[in-house]
Amino acid sequence: MAKIIYVEHEGIEHEVDVPDGWTVMQGAVTNGVPGIEAECGGSCSCGTCHVYVEGEQASLLPPPEDTENAMLDMVAAEVKPTSRLACQIKVTDALDGLIVRMPASQG
Amino acid sequence: MLSPQFRFDPYAAAVDADPFPFYKTLRDDFPCFWSADAKMWVLSRYDDIVRALNDWQTYSSAKGNLMDELPNRAGATLGTTDPPRHDRLRGLIQHAFNKRNLDYIESHIREAARDALAGFADKKSFDFVEDFSSKVTVKVLFRLLGLPPGDDHIVRDKAVLMVQSDPVTRQKGPEHIAAFEWVKNYAEKVIAERRANPGEDLISQFSLAEIDGDRLSEREVLLTTTTLIMAGIESLGGFMTMFALNLADHAEARRRCVDNPALLTDAIEESLRYNTSAQRFRRCLVKDTELHGQVMRAGEFVCLAYGSGNRDERRFANPDVYDIDRKPKGHLGFGGGVHACLGTAIARLATKLAFEELHKAIPDYRRVEETLPWMPSTTFRSPLRLELARA
Numbered sequence: 001m002a003k004i005i006y007v008e009h010e011g012i013e014h015e016v017d018v019p020d021g022w023t024v025m026q027g028a029v030t031n032g033v034p035g036i037e038a039e040c041g042g043s044c045s046c047g048t049c050h051v052y053v054e055g056e057q058a059s060l061l062p063p064p065e066d067t068e069n070a071m072l073d074m075v076a077a078e079v080k081p082t083s084r085l086a087c088q089i090k091v092t093d094a095l096d097g098l099i100v101r102m103p104a105s106q107g
Numbered sequence: 108m109l110s111p112q113f114r115f116d117p118y119a120a121a122v123d124a125d126p127f128p129f130y131k132t133l134r135d136d137f138p139c140f141w142s143a144d145a146k147m148w149v150l151s152r153y154d155d156i157v158r159a160l161n162d163w164q165t166y167s168s169a170k171g172n173l174m175d176e177l178p179n180r181a182g183a184t185l186g187t188t189d190p191p192r193h194d195r196l197r198g199l200i201q202h203a204f205n206k207r208n209l210d211y212i213e214s215h216i217r218e219a220a221r222d223a224l225a226g227f228a229d230k231k232s233f234d235f236v237e238d239f240s241s242k243v244t245v246k247v248l249f250r251l252l253g254l255p256p257g258d259d260h261i262v263r264d265k266a267v268l269m270v271q272s273d274p275v276t277r278q279k280g281p282e283h284i285a286a287f288e289w290v291k292n293y294a295e296k297v298i299a300e301r302r303a304n305p306g307e308d309l310i311s312q313f314s315l316a317e318i319d320g321d322r323l324s325e326r327e328v329l330l331t332t333t334t335l336i337m338a339g340i341e342s343l344g345g346f347m348t349m350f351a352l353n354l355a356d357h358a359e360a361r362r363r364c365v366d367n368p369a370l371l372t373d374a375i376e377e378s379l380r381y382n383t384s385a386q387r388f389r390r391c392l393v394k395d396t397e398l399h400g401q402v403m404r405a406g407e408f409v410c411l412a413y414g415s416g417n418r419d420e421r422r423f424a425n426p427d428v429y430d431i432d433r434k435p436k437g438h439l440g441f442g443g444g445v446h447a448c449l450g451t452a453i454a455r456l457a458t459k460l461a462f463e464e465l466h467k468a469i470p471d472y473r474r475v476e477e478t479l480p481w482m483p484s485t486t487f488r489s490p491l492r493l494e495l496a497r498a
Contacts, residue, residue, distance in 0.1 A: 021162075022161060026161050026444075029437065029443075030157055030161070030437055030443075031436075031437065032436025032437045034436075037206075038447075039201070039204070039205055039206060039451060039452055040197060040201045040205075040447075040449075041197075041443070041444060041445045041446060041447030041448075042444065042445050042447075043190075043193065043194040043197040043198060043201065043445055044194055044198065045194065045197050045198035045201035045202070046201050046202075046205050047205075048205070048206075067194075067198070076207065107205070107206060107207040
């Protein structure tokens with residue numbers, strides 16, 4: 001279990017306890033956090049769960065795989081070095097406190 | 108646990124007509140219930156269903172996802188494979204269904220709705236299924252998949268038949284299997300034609316696609332295309348019909364949507380929660396799993412009753428009320444997890460635009476029949492006919 005802090009583009013924060021093994025996307029969708037659409041349900045094929053990761057825990061994330069990088073090329077909002085797809089971030093205890101900010105739009 | 112008094116039989120006409128009292132008993136008294144009638148476990152609470160949807164390593168789709176599976180389909184479609192294969196298949200198809208790629212189809216949806224409305228402009232009452240939802244759905248889907256016009260009526264009839272089950276024999280009957288075979292043969296011809304003359308359309312791309320350098324198997328191409336036709340036509344049509352039923356039965360909600368069509372968005376989400384047409388899907392256990400004091404064994408099937416999770420008072424306050432102000436986040440009307448419905452964006456868009464057009468022509472309508480002819484299906488729920496009268 002890790003507390004993930006979701007920050008809407010307008011600045012509204014949502015703290016959610018997400019179980020180990022779930023993805024950051026699942027934690028948001030299941031708890032009704034707005035700003036993550038995840039049209040493909042977490043198959044890394046739609047680019048609508050784009051987030052910017054922050055906080056010291058961000059450095060603990062494994063780098064994106066090729067499929068994630070390919071989808072990041074297709075997201076609607078600006079891509080930054082901190083851009084990730086929330087469906088590809090697996091939650092572990094070590095990520096407790098991870099901050100994910102939503103982009104202006106998912107598409 | 109022995110429960111001699113209570114049965115949950117998804118083949119029963121009473122469950123087709125009104126599953127909700129059964130769901131309530133399941134949630135309150137038997138949250139992990141062995142249905143001897145369905146020969147599977149039934150999970151009915153919201154949290155349990157969500158947990159299962161998000162745990163494909165335990166609750167596998169590879170042995171099929173329909174309550175009554177069609178022959179030789181499991182393992183060859185999006186809904187009947189697990190990651191990572193599922194994700195690669197979905198990656199080939201998803202782009203055609205993404206919201207941002209659907210702008211082109213808006214005018215076609217409106218046109219399809221207006222054409223259908225013109226067909227019963229002078230009638231005092233009409234069958235929403237036959238006269239409207241079927242016609243709109245088929246035209247939209249044919250456009251989306253790039254299918255050749257002409258066979259649309261018969262394709263629709265077969266797609267609706269193939270998802271049904273025989274309530275007496277408690278399995279797919281010969282007519283349902285024949286309908287499935289018919290749609291499969293139809294898909295086969297379309298695929299062959301596209302391979303000979305490939306275009307930019309989804310089926311052309313999909314039928315020539317490769318995953319990691321391997322071509323998709325013929326079975327994958329054929330059954331995935333067959334399933335897209337089935338799901339597109341039956342599921343979208345069924346959902347639109349349930350939405351019409353809700354707006355006919357809830358005049359105040361309908362009037363508000365007519366006055367302010369932007370509210371259709373919220374009314375659609377609440378309809379997906381309140382009585383989604385996708386009532387029940389199944390999974391197969393990969394390992395022994397204990398839940399609510401019951402041990403479910405590897406290899407046993409588990410029904411995920413989305414329609415029950417959506418009425419779980421542990422998740423939604425006053426769940427039996429159709430409330431368009433609810434904005435029900437996280438509802439299970441499209442399932443969830445990696446198998447969440449592929450067509451969510453087109454379903455929402457087509458329903459909204461179709462009802463905008465419907466309400467311009469017919470702002471007031473009411474249900475004619477008190478008792479509806481419900482489709483005999485263990486998976487889906489919608490009436491076969493919905494007579495509406497202009498009020």
